[in-house]
Amino acid sequence: MAEKTIAVLTSGGDAPGMNAAIRAVVRTGIVKGFRVLGFMRGYNGLINGDYMEMNLRSVSDIIHRGGTMLYTARSPEFKTEEGIQKAIETCKENNIQGVVVVGGDGSFRGARDLSQRGINCIGIPGTIDNDIACSEYTIGFDTAVNTCMQAVDRIRDTAQSHDRCSVVEVMGNNTGHLALHSGIGCGATCILVPEVPYDLKKDVVGRILSYQGTGKKHFIIVVAEGTCNTNALAIQIQALTNIETRETVLGYIQRGGSPNAKDRVVASQMGFRAVELLAQNIGNRVIAMKDGKILDYDITEALGMQKPFEMDLYNMAHDISI
Amino acid sequence: MAEKTIAVLTSGGDAPGMNAAIRAVVRTGIVKGFRVLGFMRGYNGLINGDYMEMNLRSVSDIIHRGGTMLYTARSPEFKTEEGIQKAIETCKENNIQGVVVVGGDGSFRGARDLSQRGINCIGIPGTIDNDIACSEYTIGFDTAVNTCMQAVDRIRDTAQSHDRCSVVEVMGNNTGHLALHSGIGCGATCILVPEVPYDLKKDVVGRILSYQGTGKKHFIIVVAEGTCNTNALAIQIQALTNIETRETVLGYIQRGGSPNAKDRVVASQMGFRAVELLAQNIGNRVIAMKDGKILDYDITEALGMQKPFEMDLYNMAHDISI
Amino acid sequence: MAEKTIAVLTSGGDAPGMNAAIRAVVRTGIVKGFRVLGFMRGYNGLINGDYMEMNLRSVSDIIHRGGTMLYTARSPEFKTEEGIQKAIETCKENNIQGVVVVGGDGSFRGARDLSQRGINCIGIPGTIDNDIACSEYTIGFDTAVNTCMQAVDRIRDTAQSHDRCSVVEVMGNNTGHLALHSGIGCGATCILVPEVPYDLKKDVVGRILSYQGTGKKHFIIVVAEGTCNTNALAIQIQALTNIETRETVLGYIQRGGSPNAKDRVVASQMGFRAVELLAQNIGNRVIAMKDGKILDYDITEALGMQKPFEMDLYNMAHDISI
Amino acid sequence: MAEKTIAVLTSGGDAPGMNAAIRAVVRTGIVKGFRVLGFMRGYNGLINGDYMEMNLRSVSDIIHRGGTMLYTARSPEFKTEEGIQKAIETCKENNIQGVVVVGGDGSFRGARDLSQRGINCIGIPGTIDNDIACSEYTIGFDTAVNTCMQAVDRIRDTAQSHDRCSVVEVMGNNTGHLALHSGIGCGATCILVPEVPYDLKKDVVGRILSYQGTGKKHFIIVVAEGTCNTNALAIQIQALTNIETRETVLGYIQRGGSPNAKDRVVASQMGFRAVELLAQNIGNRVIAMKDGKILDYDITEALGMQKPFEMDLYNMAHDISI
CATH class of the missing domain: 3.40.50.460 (Phosphofructokinase domain)
Structure with a gap:
């Protein structure tokens, strides 16, 4: 019987700390008994079957590197049913039960689409803009x-x-x-x-x-x-x-740039949590931070949230910059 | 009648971000109508009447500087009743109604002692060690x-x-x-x-x-x-x-070193909050962060708290460092 | 009789390391028995008599600061005979025998004009562009x-x-x-x-x-x-x-940005050398680096030089970037 | 007939910029028609035949990395005739006509010993200590x-x-x-x-x-x-x-740490020069900097030189630090 397998990919704009998330996913996955594949250039890698097999040492000495070792891209093809079907094909061929996607809202929509077709996907918020509604923090910010x-x-x-x-x-x-x-x-x-x-x-x-x-x-x-x-x-x-x-x-x-400590730590926590969910056969979730703690939401629910702007902080800023 | 006056000082070990806290206290104080005095070298400045009068420009171009522009020291004399009385004398002479103290637990005990003798004091947690029980974050960490x-x-x-x-x-x-x-x-x-x-x-x-x-x-x-x-x-x-x-x-x-963004932002928030309390004639409080939000505690209560060690994070760290 | 006095100013675009040059000029000047005045905003300070009296501590803790503590500006007025005469007036009133000017070619032309009217001036090359012909290195590069x-x-x-x-x-x-x-x-x-x-x-x-x-x-x-x-x-x-x-x-x-070591060291050397020349009653010189060593040239001669572009280095760069 | 081959290795203590030197050697070597081998862990790699074949992309994205991608070590075995003979054996087996060694004096003695036995070696000074007599600058300083x-x-x-x-x-x-x-x-x-x-x-x-x-x-x-x-x-x-x-x-x-610009530039120049010498069938030389320019010396001659301490600079330093 084929080995239980999970995949990890980075999608959308790159952000410092994505490598720390990949590292946590790979190591946690292997420890939990999964074979782990790293797909290249976002959903394109999933569509084209472009991946590298990851071992413990594949992610050595990357926690401090900017960018993403798996490269990233936006994938117009994945927005078509044909693209999604190719990705599902790749997952079936490689016995992939779960996919961790590090990216932004667009990437999460892809993760939801895949989840709805039977591949458990977990989103991790990674963008320097901190503009993902469900999480008070995004990797790279x-x-x-x-x-x-x-x-x-x-x-x-x-x-x-x-x-x-x-x-x-x-x-x-x-x-x-x-x-x-x-x-x-x-x-x-x-x-x-x-x-x-x-x-x-x-x-x-x-x-x-x-x-x-x-x-x-x-x-x-x-x-x-x-x-x-x-x-x-x-x-x-x-x-x-x-x-x-x-x-x-x-x-x-x-x-x-090399990620700061917070991005390395939070990315590690989120990557770890994502694999914990997959190991419990849970999909269609996005990892988030709320009140400084790591939790997770249903992707559809997460995509419907509104992010408040910190008006108190904005006003305070102008009160003391005089 | 003498002008309403508040004081600010840094005490104990220095930490990056203390200058940002001083800046926020001075500017918020002036905007709220206070005269603001900066006392030198912790409680020693209060004992010896060693201060500089602060205006809006006194704290220009310090937000990015490490160390503390008011210098800092530990003050054995302030642990004696005689030392405290001298400090109270200085406060009375200068019509000081409130003191903001940036430092650690030792500094807060001093703030409590002064508060109990009628001078409203507010503590702000500043130490690189993050070892202050009441707050999940301390300036400089x-x-x-x-x-x-x-x-x-x-x-x-x-x-x-x-x-x-x-x-x-x-x-x-x-x-x-x-x-x-x-x-x-x-x-x-x-x-x-x-x-x-x-x-x-x-x-x-x-x-x-x-x-x-x-x-x-x-x-x-x-x-x-x-x-x-x-x-x-x-x-x-x-x-x-x-x-x-x-x-x-x-x-x-x-x-x-020059403080990171988080230390500059949190120090600004805490300094701002400290003066808000003093303006409401509230003393004997320490500013803290809980669940990522700024709040305040009674100093005695705060000194009695226990700080948990993040065991989950500790275990996760070792699970993925393989 | 009035004390022997020298002046220092920074002119043209700012460059990291200018503060280190000011520091070296002030300290070397004081050690050699001069009173030292720091003029503000380039030649404008000389025209308007806008200066600060410098002592050993005036230049403490500036060696690592970017920018220039004396501020800088371009001075259209100094290009007029009237402007120059006002500057000479300021020099006479303050018994200034020598002026050190940190800046670029435009600043050196001003230094030459002043020297020709009897005020010994020494130029120090300070610009991030390294575009001063007489010197293989300029402070800030x-x-x-x-x-x-x-x-x-x-x-x-x-x-x-x-x-x-x-x-x-x-x-x-x-x-x-x-x-x-x-x-x-x-x-x-x-x-x-x-x-x-x-x-x-x-x-x-x-x-x-x-x-x-x-x-x-x-x-x-x-x-x-x-x-x-x-x-x-x-x-x-x-x-x-x-x-x-x-x-x-x-x-x-x-x-x-905080100047790198080379800019701090070279600026120190050049500032030191500039005052050595003034102490020997020598003016109309510009300090330069040639073959890694500090020397000086006549300003007019220096302004007439041509700077070669490092073509060998340019070619090598493209040979190995493949 | 076997392809003309050169080798590169790093030896002794590591220094930032060693990767830039390796990159320049590899790329210049390939452009000049050599096959290039990178030996691991200094002379130990030469003794044990532990190498990687280098192509243009082997040295992509290393110019900004600290340490050395070829690892480094001190090799007691290479100080024995038996060790040297094993290294020569490796060279013969791989048709190696020249070796570039980045390191300090100890590494140059090894390069001299190999040169004397018929393998052209070129030394490049790499150490943070700048303590190599023949060169006013060493990579990493x-x-x-x-x-x-x-x-x-x-x-x-x-x-x-x-x-x-x-x-x-x-x-x-x-x-x-x-x-x-x-x-x-x-x-x-x-x-x-x-x-x-x-x-x-x-x-x-x-x-x-x-x-x-x-x-x-x-x-x-x-x-x-x-x-x-x-x-x-x-x-x-x-x-x-x-x-x-x-x-x-x-x-x-x-x-x-990531090497500064000077170390990247000088390392590139020295690596380039080293291969130029090997391409002319010249060995037993060490690359050096004198008066800011790149040149080379006979290794034995270089090892006999004395490095002066910059006493003028030392005295100047204390004259202005007051």
Whole structure:
């Protein structure tokens, strides 16, 4: 009789800590008696049967690496019934009873579709944007927050030396979580996010001019992508305050780098939990963090949740950045 | 009539993020209409009337600095009634109605003593050891965990190149929280902490030899200070495994460095909350984190709490480090 | 009789290590018996008499800080005879016999103009671009090279996870020194600089496709600003190779950050040497590095030099990035 | 006829940048038409025929990794004629005409012995200690200097917060190069090295007390290993100055970490040069840096050279650390 087998793959945008999740899935799986296969480039690997057999040493020395050793991709083909059927075929051929998918909402929809067709799937939230509704934390967020913050720490040096205003655009996939936490961390004068409307003259220019009156000479404005045109914003601020203003779009540096401790620890916990569920023959669940603890939800239920924006934290941030 | 005044000081061992807490206290205090004084070198500053008057700009460009701009010290004099009376004298002279103390348990006992004599005091937990019972998080912990982990990431390079075993001692003030989180983060083969008894032959040597059988050639053992003599441990491991074993005591690098985002954010939240309490004329409280949220406890109650060790996390760590 | 006095200022764009140079000038000056004044915001400070009196402790704990504690600016007024005369007036009022100017070519022209009017000036090359002809090294270059390289190390993680091509634009003030060294450091497939013409199809697309044939799936292209439109380049590469291509402009993060050891050491050496010259009543010189050693040149002579581009290194870089 | 083949190995203590050297040797070798073999664990691999065949992709994504992908070891067996003969046997069997050895003086003696027996060997200086006489620079030095310096930057935070003196021991293999450069970089009050005798009372305690008189309250003493007992030194300093003094031995963190740009660039240059020599059928040479340029020496001649200590830099360091 064929050996009981589980699969692991990473899907969607990469995030620091995905390797730690893969490592936990592989090791926990092997300890629990599973054969473990790592599928390459997300659902594409499942469709094409592109995998590597994993042993304990396959995941040695990866916990501290950014990116994902299994590569990642978005898979349009998997959104078709034909693609899903190919994936199921691959699972049957390899006697795969369960699949762990590390990714975002799109990846979870795929995991739900597979689960509904009889392959137990467990989703693990992995994205730097922390924009998955069911979980207060997603793997990669802490590393990205610190990457953004340290980048702004550098920009601050030159803004300060030149008495300038710096407008810094960070990622977030049209949410403000990354901007909020990195903005507090770098002591930004203003944090602009899609969730909170703002008035340029009052909330940005007014703040700058008012703090200038207290002796402040350099200013940091952190903007979440999708909030506004940051280049236009920088030009407006300079025009309205007469303070030299420069814009930086942080770009892809935010997605890479060795994961911070939190991402390594949480990814380990979530990977471990995912295999525990599969070992109990449970599927169609997504692992999440709530009140700092690891738990799991039905995928459909999870996909229907709404993520609140931390308004108290947002208000506090502006109360002390003066 | 004299202006309403609050004081802030840092006490005990320094921790990254203390400056962010000071900044939040000063700015929130000023916004709420207080005059704010920063006392130097812990309770010694209160005893000797050694302070600086703080304005909005006094705390500019400190959120990203390690250490504490107000310096810190342990104050044996403050443990005497005479010392406390001098401190009360200073408070009265300067019309101080409230004091925010950032530090550990020893500092909170001082805050309780002052509160009992009529000066409202609020404690904020600041220590890299995360060893304060009432709060699941203390300012400085995340930075220290990452510092330890990144140091071990470096040690790993050389351990791996030489097929060695590395024994790394981290701080923790006789608790294993720092060792546990940094040990998981660096994928340590064993994590040894004061809270969990271990058998050298079975739990350390046995594990090493067993994983050696799977092809693993270098090993990391993370040890919390106060668990055992790490030098002797390294010698024993080498004798019993025949693997070249080297010891590193990380030392004071763990206490410094620019604070990570979490420490800056949590310190800001706690400093803000502390002043909110003082503004409501509330004292004898310590700010804490529970289930990821900021709240506060009576100091005496807080000092009587017991901190559980995260045994589930400890067991998971060893299940996947194979 | 008034005390013998020297001044120090930073001018033009800021660079990591400027603080180390200021520190060396102040301390060496004081040890040699000078009173030392730090002028704010470049030549503007000299024009407006805006300075701070420096003592040994004024420059404590700045050697590791990015930016410049004396702030910096470009000074259009100093390019007028009236501006220069105001600066000379300030020098006379304060009995200033010598001025140390840390900056780039524009700053050295100012130093020459002042020297010609009887104020001994010494220039120290400080710019991240390493584009000062007389010196093989300028303060800030090593830090900026490493900042760029580490940023690309992060971008590499995500490029690799997604099998992408990344086009990264770095600074350089229309020279390729920063791109060359950071490009070698990150193992870039191509390094594009203003000094070396290239053919898009042969030198970029051809290389990518050829290495793709050896199994390479992700590519890094480092481009010096002023070489081409990097956004258009990225679009062309994607069109011609069919490899998903993303662009990042590193921006102002390259100018800040704690200086690396080399910048701290060289800045210390150059600051020390500058004051040695002033103490011998020598002016109109610029400090430089040649063959790894510190020496000095006549400013006019230095401004007339041509900086060669390291073509051997450029060719070697492409020989091994395959 | 068998293909022309060259070998590469790393020997002795590991150093950041060794991977960049391996990468340059492999790629340059392949481009020049050689088959390239990577031998494992230094000369032991040569003795035991333990190698991996290298292709262009074998060295992808290693330029930024610390340690050495070929592992390293000291080989007592290679110091015997029998060991050397086994190595020669391996070379003959694999048609190896040339060997590139990255390591220190001990490794070069092995390379000389092999060269004298007809196998062209080229040495590349790789050690964090910069203690190889023929070359002003060794691969790994810049990374180690910065690692030490950044560690002291962290220690400084806590020394400053507590008004303490910190004694920090760095590596150096009984030379002071690493201590000198990292000590200047961190602004150490004293730098103690084996090359320069010192008087505790005058040169250490006297300096501390004298600067204390100018308002300085925290002190950093950087000590090269092999200079004195640092623990005893810390105790003496505290006894004689009455300033709380703490000791940290940096240990193995100094040997690891992602290499800095300089180490990646210089390693690339040296690896490239080494293969150029082998391609011209030249052996028994060691690559070196002189006046910032890459050249090569006869190994015997190189082993007989004396390395001067940079006394001017040492004196300058103490002149400005006041």
